[in-house]
Amino acid sequence: MDVFFKKNTGLILILVLVFLPVAIWAAMLPLNYRFFNLSATMTSLGQLTGLIGMAMFSVSLILGARLKFLEKYFNGLDKIYQNHHIFGAISFSLLLFHPLFLVVKYVQFSLRDAALFLLPSADDAINDGIESLVLLIVLMVLAFFARLKYHHWKFFHKFTVIAFILGVNHTFEIVSDISRDNLLRAYVLGLSALGLAAGFWRSFWIGDLNKNFDYEIVKFTALGSGIFEIKMAPRAEKIGFESGQFIFVSFASWGVSTESHPFSIASAPGADNLRIVVKALGDFTGKIENLKVGDKVSIEGPFGGFSYKKALSKDQVWIAGGIGITPFLSMAGDLRSGDGYTVDFYCCTKNQQEAVLMDYLLKISSSNKSFRVFSWCSEEKGYVSAQAIAGSSGGLQNKDIFLCGPPVLMESLDGQFRKMGINEAKIHWENFNFK
Amino acid sequence: MKKIVGISLFIFWSVVTALLVAGLLFYQKDPDNGLVPPPSSLLPDGTGTIVLNTPEIGKHNSVSDCWMVIDGKVYNLTGYLGLHPGGAVSMLPYCGKDGSQGFATKDQGKSQAHSSNATSLLASYYLGNLNQKISASPTPSASSAPTSVPTQSTPTGVPGTNVVLNAQEIAKHNSAGNCWLIISGKVYNVTAYLGAHPGGVGAISPYCGKDGTQAFLGLPHSSNATSLLASYYLGNLNQKISASPTPSASSAPTSVPTQSTPTGVPGTNVVLNAQEIAKHNSAGNCWLIISGKVYNVTAYLGAHPGGVGAISPYCGKDGTQAFLGLPHSSNATSLLASYYLGNFNQTADISQNPQTTVQPTPPPRRGGDDDDD
Numbered sequence: 142m143d144v145f146f147k148k149n150t151g152l153i154l155i156l157v158l159v160f161l162p163v164a165i166w167a168a169m170l171p172l173n174y175r176f177f178n179l180s181a182t183m184t185s186l187g188q189l190t191g192l193i194g195m196a197m198f199s200v201s202l203i204l205g206a207r208l209k210f211l212e213k214y215f216n217g218l219d220k221i222y223q224n225h226h227i228f229g230a231i232s233f234s235l236l237l238f239h240p241l242f243l244v245v246k247y248v249q250f251s252l253r254d255a256a257l258f259l260l261p262s263a264d265d266a267i268n269d270g271i272e273s274l275v276l277l278i279v280l281m282v283l284a285f286f287a288r289l290k291y292h293h294w295k296f297f298h299k300f301t302v303i304a305f306i307l308g309v310n311h312t313f314e315i316v317s318d319i320s321r322d323n324l325l326r327a328y329v330l331g332l333s334a335l336g337l338a339a340g341f342w343r344s345f346w347i348g349d350l351n352k353n354f355d356y357e358i359v360k361f362t363a364l365g366s367g368i369f370e371i372k373m374a375p376r377a378e379k380i381g382f383e384s385g386q387f388i389f390v391s392f393a394s395w396g397v398s399t400e401s402h403p404f405s406i407a408s409a410p411g412a413d414n415l416r417i418v419v420k421a422l423g424d425f426t427g428k429i430e431n432l433k434v435g436d437k438v439s440i441e442g443p444f445g446g447f448s449y450k451k452a453l454s455k456d457q458v459w460i461a462g463g464i465g466i467t468p469f470l471s472m473a474g475d476l477r478s479g480d481g482y483t484v485d486f487y488c489c490t491k492n493q494q495e496a497v498l499m500d501y502l503l504k505i506s507s508s509n510k511s512f513r514v515f516s517w518c519s520e521e522k523g524y525v526s527a528q529a530i531a532g533s534s535g536g537l538q539n540k541d542i543f544l545c546g547p548p549v550l551m552e553s554l555d556g557q558f559r560k561m562g563i564n565e566a567k568i569h570w571e572n573f574n575f576k
Numbered sequence: 577m578k579k580i581v582g583i584s585l586f587i588f589w590s591v592v593t594a595l596l597v598a599g600l601l602f603y604q605k606d607p608d609n610g611l612v613p614p615p616s617s618l619l620p621d622g623t624g625t626i627v628l629n630t631p632e633i634g635k636h637n638s639v640s641d642c643w644m645v646i647d648g649k650v651y652n653l654t655g656y657l658g659l660h661p662g663g664a665v666s667m668l669p670y671c672g673k674d675g676s677q678g679f680a681t682k683d684q685g686k687s688q689a690h691s692s693n694a695t696s697l698l699a700s701y702y703l704g705n706l707n708q709k710i711s712a713s714p715t716p717s718a719s720s721a722p723t724s725v726p727t728q729s730t731p732t733g734v735p736g737t738n739v740v741l742n743a744q745e746i747a748k749h750n751s752a753g754n755c756w757l758i759i760s761g762k763v764y765n766v767t768a769y770l771g772a773h774p775g776g777v778g779a780i781s782p783y784c785g786k787d788g789t790q791a792f793l794g795l796p797h798s799s800n801a802t803s804l805l806a807s808y809y810l811g812n813l814n815q816k817i818s819a820s821p822t823p824s825a826s827s828a829p830t831s832v833p834t835q836s837t838p839t840g841v842p843g844t845n846v847v848l849n850a851q852e853i854a855k856h857n858s859a860g861n862c863w864l865i866i867s868g869k870v871y872n873v874t875a876y877l878g879a880h881p882g883g884v885g886a887i888s889p890y891c892g893k894d895g896t897q898a899f900l901g902l903p904h905s906s907n908a909t910s911l912l913a914s915y916y917l918g919n920f921n922q923t924a925d926i927s928q929n930p931q932t933t934v935q936p937t938p939p940p941r942r943g944g945d946d947d948d949d
Contacts (some may be wrong), residue, residue, distance in 0.1 A: 171847075173795070180776060225579055233581060234581055238588070239584065241587070241588065241591050244595065248595070251690075253599040254692075255595050256600050259595060260596075277586075281581060316881055321882050432621075
């Protein structure tokens, strides 16, 4: 139970924030008045979808603002973004149903009245709602279904805040339970203000919410297979972090976009220089070869709670898929012979050519007998399975498992481990799909 | 998540497209003919004749008795008020008057026609053409008191006769404008209550003239609802009752039907003190004090955007705090004026229905986004 609360503090907080207004709403009138007949029930559902939808919208904006202090409730920024994504999607779906429920009572009388209800009219409060929803639909179709380049997606996603402002206007102008009940009004106003502040700050403020560190590139190496290693030295204050965490990096270089992107730190906390390892995969990282020694770098962070030190057991299995190896490089560099940790590291790549960082790992392994490295190439042996890992590692009893790699691989392995009866509290993973 | 969003978007656009196509493209204005002779339930029973001229129509100018002229035709819209999607409030200013303009524009200052559905609905409330002579009984509404409810005070027609509350008799009172029904073997005349029903008129009207026991018991009704019902009691099924002008006063075990109380005996003066006000403490008969002034808001309850339940706890009491503590528009305040009886502790002539003195000026608003009416 304790583990459950610790792992889900953030989720519980969200649900309380979202369902508190529902409780106030339910206490305002006896529920048999609310759900008396079809018309009343539909109106009530319309109110509920609007109320929950806007509360979740606010929460989603707060989660999307990359706030460092929230990390401890969610066990890492990656999990916060995941919740941002989930609650954003649910909120949007609920808001789509909001007018559909409300139009029912018009349909009962006349289809024409129903059609007119859905169109702009002389009522500004309803018009704000319509504008908000139309803008939101455009933005969400872009976010969920259009294959946009990252920086285009990021540009459009900012305007969600505008849809939110229109939605909040609608919420407070319309004659509803929010206008009738002071407590509900105060609550929704407060939550909306927080959402608006967070969303506006992250989307349109010049500068960042969190502390930024100035670095410059001191070494830039192509490792082959489109993988690059970037070493950076601090120009002033040095960033403090734990192995396994990640940072947002913004390069001030010709030919590379200045917008910030998340990268795992590959160097150990004690090292002089900060190291990241980047694979040229997307629109942004595809231009990474244009970086030069001496280019200035701005770093925001650190974020994330993916750390071998947080595990229950010092007996551990680490599994990396492809470029998901980067946080483990930092963690491996942090291990010391005789610190009590026994780690079996499975490094999964397509082929030997991609396993460009093996030499570095084998060097650590040769000086630390309790750190073993296994290379697994899918082109030779097929995809790695939980069974194979359990076999070569000598059983998984009481071991903590760390996963980082492509979502498909992580989900598959996570499922297999659970099937083997491994407690979910012992499985740790890093989600680096940030969109 | 992508799937949920995709499905929601699909449902949203399907419904919106279907409604817009059905409501706008396939909308054709019904030819303005085929109006049938007035359903008997809309008119007081009996044999007298009245002329549907302006003075006559002007008498039917309240929530509880609303006649209206639209394009030269006269309609008795009393029973429809509670069903109006735009709320009773937007129709009230036209009761007793020519509402053609309001009907054509929905008070929006530009042409915004009602649906063909609305037009055909209207037909069922048709009384006759302007200045036409129609037959009617010498009921109070036709002859004397300008605002009393014909159905409430004379449910059975000719004064002094006895009626048997059998199925045939009850079946005659089968509209929202004249609604008797049976619940658990007892007969009630709930016409005046319809507009105040929290579940809406539409939830009751299908049972007018019929047995509504199952519907009443099958839904959650408070003990309040049951005691309210008592005030509309006419008699037991198959019992013979005297159809005097105040049937429930003579036969009913409980109190007088409330709608008639505010109008009272012409020329009666009462002192608007706490005792007097406390008598009017139900949704069917609701007086209250706001800022030292006394209002009879019975007729307004059903039209309140916040629902009857938001007002009814203050019936017979001081509602100042509740009224001022909640956001009420200036419009609400001016509406209130039309229900003014007098100042607290002042002597007032309550024979004069307050609704006739001041016309409410409702907001030109389309039905609120989520008004719970």
